[in-house]
Amino acid sequence: MTRFVDNPYLVPFDGKWKLAEAPTTPPDDGNGRKKRKKRLEKVVGEIDDLQRRLYAENKRAILLVFQAMDAAGKDSTIRAVFTGVNPAAFQVSSFKQPSSEELDHDFLWRTARRLPERGRFGVFNRSYYEEVLVVRVHPEYLKGQRLMDPTPSDEFWANRMQSIRDHELHLARNGTRILKFWLNVSPEEQKNRFLSRIDDQRKNWKFSKSDLDERGFWKDYMHAYEEALRATSTPHAPWYAIPADDKPFLRLTVAETIRDALAQMDPRFPELASEKLGELGRIRGVLTKDD
Ligand code: ATP
Ligand code: MG
Numbered sequence: 001m002t003r004f005v006d007n008p009y010l011v012p013f014d015g016k017w018k019l020a021e022a023p024t025t026p027p028d029d030g031n032g033r034k035k036r037k038k039r040l041e042k043v044v045g046e047i048d049d050l051q052r053r054l055y056a057e058n059k060r061a062i063l064l065v066f067q068a069m070d071a072a073g074k075d076s077t078i079r080a081v082f083t084g085v086n087p088a089a090f091q092v093s094s095f096k097q098p099s100s101e102e103l104d105h106d107f108l109w110r111t112a113r114r115l116p117e118r119g120r121f122g123v124f125n126r127s128y129y130e131e132v133l134v135v136r137v138h139p140e141y142l143k144g145q146r147l148m149d150p151t152p153s154d155e156f157w158a159n160r161m162q163s164i165r166d167h168e169l170h171l172a173r174n175g176t177r178i179l180k181f182w183l184n185v186s187p188e189e190q191k192n193r194f195l196s197r198i199d200d201q202r203k204n205w206k207f208s209k210s211d212l213d214e215r216g217f218w219k220d221y222m223h224a225y226e227e228a229l230r231a232t233s234t235p236h237a238p239w240y241a242i243p244a245d246d247k248p249f250l251r252l253t254v255a256e257t258i259r260d261a262l263a264q265m266d267p268r269f270p271e272l273a274s275e276k277l278g279e280l281g282r283i284r285g286v287l288t289k290d291d
Pocket of ligand 2: 211
């Protein structure tokens with residue numbers, strides 16, 4: 001039986017999830033920003049400990065997919081949640097407009113090359129999901145993809161979703177645990193964050209005019225997200241729609257979900273066979289004789 005982390009933000013597997021009902025703000029649970037920041041520190045430590053075990057075990061990997069509208073907090077969440085993780089066992093990949101080489105291949109090729117090795121964390125800042133999100137909102141991009149039939153029909157998108165489900169099932173069967181996070185920011189909060197990118201000189205570099213253009217397609221994006229999350233939230237690769245208007249809550253909830261998934265995986269330090277243990281004992285003897 002496939003195990004998955006069940007929490008209030010899990011997108012159910014019945015294909016009926018309603019994006020409009022997904023909250024963008026935290027529940028009123030009496031926890032303030034300070035408390036959440038404090039708890040995040042603890043959870044970050046727990047992730048670090050579990051990650052050491054996963055690395056030592058060296059059999060399974062974990063893939064964490066982050067998708068969101070601009071300024072929802074992908075970068076800062078990744079930074080905050082993985083501060084404790086050994087950089088040698090951890091790789092973040094960001095996916096922007098595909099290069100000409102990437103367009104020479106099927107749409108899963110460029111991300112497949114960046115999948116985590118056994119024992120490691122792979123973080124995708126955007127992913128193959130862009131192919132059913134930004135490309136769905138702008139179907140004219142398909143013309144540049146050198147496809148046999150670039151008609152953006154319902155069947156076309158359904159086939160892409162099917163490819164994604166098949167791909168994820170294959171990865172899951174072969175030892176990669178997959179968790180996917182959609183950071184659910186409200187259009188009002190996005191506007192505030194854009195304004196602060198304009199007003200705060202240290203954030204100016206983060207703002208681009210195209211972010212404003214994409215904001216104009218908000219409704220189309222929400223439609224694309226709803227369809228994509230409905231079609232691809234599965235027990236072996238669940239989606240979590242996390243309220244993103246409050247950053248401490250967002251970071252803590254993402255961190256807790258990852259911690260819970262790792263705890264379910266229960267990675268173990270390898271146990272040495274008795275002859276190896278005996279050998280270590282002999283080596284210990286040799287080393288301590290020097291003293
Ligand atoms: P930042 O936080 O730096 O803004 P970003 O991920 O938004 O990070 P940008 O360079 O601003 O990076 O934007 C990348 C753009 O590339 C996004 O608008 C995204 O939708 C687009 N993109 C990603 N994958 C694809 C794809 N397969 N086809 C077309 N566009 C894509
Ligand atoms: Mg951007």
